[in-house]
Amino acid sequence: xxxxxxxxxxxxxxxxxxxxxxxxxxxxxxxxxxxxxxxxxxxxxxxxxxxxxxxxxxxxxxxxxxxxxxxxxxxxxxxxxxxxxxxxxxxxxxxxxxxxxxxxxxxxxxxxxxxxxxxxxxxxxxxxxxxxxxxxxxxxxxxxxxxxxxxxxxxxxxxxxxxxxxxxxxxxxxxxxxxxxxxxxxxxxxxxxxxxxxxxxxxxxxxxxxxxxxxxxxxxxxxxxxxxxxxxxxxxxxxxxxxxxxxxxxxxxxxxxxxxxxxxxxxxxxxxxxxxxxxxxxxxxxxxxxxxxxxxxxxxxxxxxxxxxxxxxxxxxxxxxxxxxxxxxxxxxxxxxxxxxxxxxxxxxxxxxxxxxxxxxxxxxxxxxxxxxxxxxxxxxxxxxxxxxxxxxxxxxxxxxxxxxxxxxxxxxxxxxxxxxxxxxxxxxxxxxxxxxxxxxxxxxxxxxxxxxxxxxxxxxxxxxxxxxxxxxxxxxxxxxxxxxxxxxxxxxxxxxxxxxxxxxxxxxxxxxxxxxxxxxxxxxxxxxxxxxxxxxxxxxxxxxxxxxxxxxxxxxxxxxxxxxxxxxxxxxxxxxxxxxxxx
Amino acid sequence: xxxxxxxxxxxxxxxxxxxxxxxxxxxxxxxxxxxxxxxxxxxxxxxxxxxxxxxxxxxxxxxxxxxxxxxxxxxxxxxxxxxxxxxxxxxxxxxxxxxxxxxxxxxxxxxxxxxxxxxxxxxxxxxxxxxxxxxxxxxxxxxxxxxxxxxxxxxxxxxxxxxxxxxxxxxxxxxxxxxxxxxxxxxxxxxxxxxxxxxxxxxxxxxxxxxxxxxxxxxxxxxxxxxxxxxxxxxxxxxxxxxxxxxxxxxxxxxxxxxxxxxxxxxxxxxxxxxxxxxxxxxxxxxxxxxxxxxxxxxxxxxxxxxxxxxxxxxxxxxxxxxxxxxxxxxxxxxxxxxxxx
Numbered sequence: 072x073x074x075x076x077x078x079x080x081x082x083x084x085x086x087x088x089x090x091x092x093x094x095x096x097x098x099x100x101x102x103x104x105x106x107x108x109x110x111x112x113x114x115x116x117x118x119x120x121x122x123x124x125x126x127x128x129x130x131x132x133x134x135x136x137x138x139x140x141x142x143x144x145x146x147x148x149x150x151x152x153x154x155x156x157x158x159x160x161x162x163x164x165x166x167x168x169x170x171x172x173x174x175x176x177x178x179x180x181x182x183x184x185x186x187x188x189x190x191x192x193x194x195x196x197x198x199x200x201x202x203x204x205x206x207x208x209x210x211x212x213x214x215x216x217x218x219x220x221x222x223x224x225x226x227x228x229x230x231x232x233x234x235x236x237x238x239x240x241x242x243x244x245x246x247x248x249x250x251x252x253x254x255x256x257x258x259x260x261x262x263x264x265x266x267x268x269x270x271x272x273x274x275x276x277x278x279x280x281x282x283x284x285x286x287x288x289x290x291x292x293x294x295x296x297x298x299x300x301x302x303x304x305x306x307x308x309x310x311x312x313x314x315x316x317x318x319x320x321x322x323x324x325x326x327x328x329x330x331x332x333x334x335x336x337x338x339x340x341x342x343x344x345x346x347x348x349x350x351x352x353x354x355x356x357x358x359x360x361x362x363x364x365x366x367x368x369x370x371x372x373x374x375x376x377x378x379x380x381x382x383x384x385x386x387x388x389x390x391x392x393x394x395x396x397x398x399x400x401x402x403x404x405x406x407x408x409x410x411x412x413x414x415x416x417x418x419x420x421x422x423x424x425x426x427x428x429x430x431x432x433x434x435x436x437x438x439x440x441x442x443x444x445x446x447x448x449x450x451x452x453x454x455x456x457x458x459x460x461x462x463x464x465x466x467x468x469x470x471x472x473x474x475x476x477x478x479x480x481x482x483x484x485x486x487x488x489x490x491x492x493x494x495x496x497x498x499x500x501x502x503x504x505x506x507x508x509x510x511x512x513x514x515x516x517x518x519x520x521x522x523x524x525x526x527x528x529x530x531x532x533x534x535x536x537x538x539x540x541x542x543x544x545x546x547x548x549x550x551x552x553x554x555x556x557x558x559x560x561x562x563x564x565x566x567x568x569x570x571x572x573x574x575x576x577x578x579x580x581x582x583x584x585x586x587x588x589x590x591x592x593x594x595x596x597x598x599x600x601x602x603x604x605x606x607x608x609x610x611x612x613x614x615x616x617x618x619x620x621x622x623x624x625x626x627x628x629x630x631x632x633x634x635x636x637x638x639x640x641x642x643x644x645x646x647x648x649x650x651x652x653x654x655x
Numbered sequence: 656x657x658x659x660x661x662x663x664x665x666x667x668x669x670x671x672x673x674x675x676x677x678x679x680x681x682x683x684x685x686x687x688x689x690x691x692x693x694x695x696x697x698x699x700x701x702x703x704x705x706x707x708x709x710x711x712x713x714x715x716x717x718x719x720x721x722x723x724x725x726x727x728x729x730x731x732x733x734x735x736x737x738x739x740x741x742x743x744x745x746x747x748x749x750x751x752x753x754x755x756x757x758x759x760x761x762x763x764x765x766x767x768x769x770x771x772x773x774x775x776x777x778x779x780x781x782x783x784x785x786x787x788x789x790x791x792x793x794x795x796x797x798x799x800x801x802x803x804x805x806x807x808x809x810x811x812x813x814x815x816x817x818x819x820x821x822x823x824x825x826x827x828x829x830x831x832x833x834x835x836x837x838x839x840x841x842x843x844x845x846x847x848x849x850x851x852x853x854x855x856x857x858x859x860x861x862x863x864x865x866x867x868x869x870x871x872x873x874x875x876x877x878x879x880x881x882x883x884x885x886x887x888x889x890x891x892x893x894x895x896x897x898x899x900x901x902x903x904x905x906x907x908x909x910x911x912x913x914x915x916x917x918x919x920x921x922x923x924x925x926x927x928x929x930x931x932x933x934x935x936x937x938x939x940x941x942x943x944x945x946x947x948x949x950x951x952x953x954x955x956x957x958x959x960x961x962x963x964x965x966x967x968x969x970x971x972x973x974x975x976x977x978x979x980x981x982x983x984x985x986x987x988x989x990x991x992x993x994x995x996x997x
Contacts, residue, residue, distance in 0.1 A: 152846035158889030235853045368857055420848045477848055640889050
């Protein structure tokens with residue numbers, strides 16, 4: 072053994088390791104032996120922390136001293152739907168502060184659902200001389216002042232992507248802070264910003280960056296400026312338009328159409344806010360080569376949508392509103408044989424009656440016609456077990472299936488039965504299913520199916536479902552690869568959790584809100600399992616002021632090696648050994 | 656619900672977990688339903704007290720219609736009698752022993768449940784948007800009727816323990832509407848359907864652009880704005896569309912931020928039962944008057960309550976609960992500005 076180890080000099084091993092990028096593979100390498108652990112940790116360049124509270128910055132820095140790229144995720148997924156109150160946490164500043172001294176050569180920071188302040192952005196701007204990539208996905212807490220600091224100081228910046236972040240939009244001036252000497256922009260996504268940036272500054276920026284391949288504009292960029300921008304960047308691969316509405320004028324149309332035709336590399340389109348059908352033909356010339364189309368903010372109707380998608384034979388990803396209707400989805404199934412991902416969003420989710428003719432049939436058609444379809448997000452108002460079973464049989468290659476029926480607990484609208492068997496068919500046929508969100512009327516039986524069949528399932532989202540703790544027990548005991556479980560408004564209580572407590576340490580996190588988990592059970596979990604943080608969120612006041620049997624409002628349990636956190640707001644309590652003493 | 660032999664549940668039990676689960680289930684449902692009736696009756700007992708002594712925000716010149724006028728200091732000072740133009744908001748009653756009594760009662764009197772809103776009358780509007788109902792079904796029983804009785808609507812996020820069966824169709828939602836004054840729009844469950852705020856806000860502004868009338872709001876009915884309170888460590892967010900008038904908004908904000916103001920009275924957490932100390936009281940009377948203001952589309956800070964409710968929701972971008980001492984100059988200027996506009 073010793074001879075083997077010494078026969079490969081470190082440099083050779085390091086060189087071999089440099090071809091391994093995947094985190095799981097890297098983790099596996101580091102477990103082979105101590106010397107491989109040491110070599111690997113010195114040459115790991117990229118780390119991914121799926122829950123920023125699972126580990127602390129000093130721990131990461133101690134183990135991996137030469138990191139160039141960091142990805143962090145903060146708040147639980149249900150924060151997207153306002154279920155996590157403001158102030159919960161997910162602050163990135165402590166990480167930036169620690170990395171500012173430890174990783175002076177850091178190049179990339181990718182954050183999701185974290186609170187990013189202007190101070191953090193300013194610290195990034197001045198600490199990392201070779202900073203290249205900043206992606207802020209669904210983040211909040213910063214303003215355009217912070218962006219100005221990034222623009223002004225990061226000379227080697229290649230990527231600035233603010234996708235769906237909530238930015239305090241003080242003005243559009245920040246864009247003008249990119250110096251005239253700055254030419255390295257490759258990707259810019261400002262689609263979430265409300266205010267107008269200076270169009271001339273934008274045009275000059277686009278014009279002087281020859282490597283620009285992704286440009287997602289915000290709604291404030293008017294349609295008549297789009298042609299100019301496109302003409303300066305004919306090499307663009309991905310474009311997000313601004314508002315796609317203007318009075319129909321032949322000269323505006325023809326210059327737009329000409330500009331689009333000039334972009335031979337364009338493969339992905341998005342934006343289309345306020346789209347008017349009259350200007351859609353401007354993109355027809357490039358439709359055949361499009362692989363990704365995001366029309367989910369375009370309020371155009373099914374006739375125009377159908378006409379459009381019928382020309383996109385290379386389409387792999389489509390995001391669209393339910394205006395497409397069943398008829399448009401049938402066209403999609405007929406013409407877009409390379410489709411892999413479909414997302415259909417509701418145009419009027421709070422309306423009492425359906426406003427469009429989009430039913431389960433549309434999804435069935437696509438599942439029949441598109442053999443490569445494996446990722447679905449579908450909002451609709453009715454579903455049947457038969458349709459689900461058909462989809463399952465058609466698409467055993469499904470890996471992500473998220474269905475949302477607008478009305479909670481809606482049964483099979485024909486048989487009035489629960490949708491247990493339909494989802495049962497999904498998990499039975501789709502053996503590689505990694506992610507599942509369920510909808511409609513569901514009893515404990517569906518969880519039994521999931522526990523029995525969904526062996527590759529990693530993330531499950533459940534709402535208004537189940538009858539008893541048995542349901543939760545089936546999932547926790549049966550789904551071997553489960554990493555993230557999020558539950559709301561289900562009658563799950565203490566028993567399933569306590570019986571399966573050990574399982575929780577094998578998962579990234581568990582969220583339960585408006586369920587029936589008692590304070591006593593939370594305390595118990597927190598005390599007994601030291602490497603779990605059991606966080607109780609309750610806006611009614613300290614859980615200790617109510618009986619132990621009283622259910623908690625929200626519960627977030629995650630595994631961690633960093634111990635309880637100390638940045639919690641007043642309505643979050645960690646259940647651990649100390650807190651048990653304090654609160655009793 | 657009791658959990659005997661708790662330690663056995665942590666993966667060490669030798670019995671089949673399933674058996675123990677089903678055994679425990681039947682015993683727990685019966686015990687939990689008795690608990691809920693106790694809690695509910697306690698809530699009703701306390702409801703009157705809390706109503707009288709609730710902390711509220713208000714504009715100068717407005718009187719809460721439900722309250723009897725109490726002797727004591729009005730925290731808005733002298734302006735109270737002069738302004739009669741504004742839409743009515745409940746005045747900020749003195750934080751003195753009244754409010755405190757309410758809190759101690761809430762904690763000690765009932766089984767410990769500290770409820771947000773207790774009265775059914777003026778909070779009908781709150782129910783519209785603030786409901787998180789979570790009916791629980793008995794095993795396999797999926798037939799019967801609505802869970803949303805009035806007593807259960809009142810608290811956001813509190814689980815009612817009585818095992819009412821799950822409802823199949825829509826009437827659970829229309830049940831919630833029965834007590835509302837609001838028209839056709841549904842009682843919205845928080846975070847449902849699961850659509851991101853960015854999308855909701857974008858689509859909402861699409862619809863208001865397309866429809867001249869307020870009718871456009873039936874599509875994407877939500878308008879989250881940030882609410883800050885001077886001195887509070889963190890901000891909150893409220894959905895303006897869940898309220899139909901200023902009264903509802905102010906009572907919701909009072910509840911949301913009451914923990915901060917009460918916290919200032921005592922040393923840690925909850926104040927003692929004896930009453931506020933003298934120094935505390937002085938602070939409240941002289942420095943801590945609160946005024947509700949908002950930032951409008953132009954970026955100006957305005958006093959809440961001057962304009963019709965719909966106009967307010969159209970133009971409000973964020974809310975701020977300002978300390979009265981800072982707001983002294985605000986009211987006259989804001990009034991002037993309104994006059995200039997009109």
